[in-house]
Amino acid sequence: MKFIDQAIIQVISGNGGHGCISFRREKYIPKGGPDGGDGGDGGNVWIKSDKNLNTLIDLRFKKIFKAFNGENGSGKNCSGKKGKDITINVPIGTKIINYQTQEIIADLTEKEQKILIAKGGWHGLGNTRFKSAINRTPRKRTMGIPGEKRYLQLELCLIADVGTLGMPNSGKSSLVKNISNAKTKTADYPFTTLQPILGSVVRNNKKFIIADIPGIIYRASSGSGLGIQFLKHLERCKILLHIVDLFPINYSNPIENIETVLQELKKHSKNLYEKPRWLIFNKIDLIxxxxxxxxxxxxxKKFELKEKYYFISATKKIGINQLCLDIISYLKK
Incomplete structure (x- = not known):
């Protein structure tokens, strides 16, 4: 299934049903009192997180979601039926944003989290409601209130404890594949990862989730390459693993590659740049x-090396078990 992490939709709650003007007319009761019933409330629109979803692709094809209208009231004091609610299911990690104001309405970070996003219109009142000692035959009713209309921008930010970043072909996917259950593609050419992938890592009965995103290249913050558009999926991570290729296939300088990634990261987001970040030097078996x-x-000499660093070989599985154990210890703290 194609990975889609943004969608713009319109939600419309149901209109409230109108109240009814009616009078009791039965045999031997030619002049009965008012018996007009109330209308029914309009249906609500809900958005709910679903752990079985991992993309917003369904919302690319269906743009308008409308709840059902409440039914009008009728005679014999019969109230109209309430309009049926509808629920829009989205992946865990979806942000709901007001498209016009860009205000974040909600952030669904837990499973089965449900939010009322558009409330149905209030029902109208039948003429029975207006009967009084002064006015025994009221010919007054109220109309149902229209439902709400909202344009929403949905943004999916994957939920992971650990995120990987680095230049293309640095070994991010190989690492994630070899320590987790992720079915990520690996090959000896750039951009084998074309979309974010999550994997579950288990060590000593402890688990953490790791995210693999496409590589970051020079001028990525200006739109080049693929990685920058997926950096938002690292925003929820507690720690970042910066994978550095010690033996790059294009013979580039590992030190310059580190600097390139850090510069692009800083241009994209200060918060992301300031996250805890460990340097992971890959392909130790080749040097x-x-x-x-x-x-x-x-x-x-080049950087203030405050971060922890590791030497590993993702393909030969050298040093990766200790790395996982240290990540678990860090997350536990």
């Missing part, structure tokens, strides 16, 4: 121990 020390020395 010598002496070269590892040289790289760390250069990095410390």
């Amino acid at each position: 010598k121990s002496l070269d590892q020390k040289k790289i760390i020395k250069e990095i410390k």
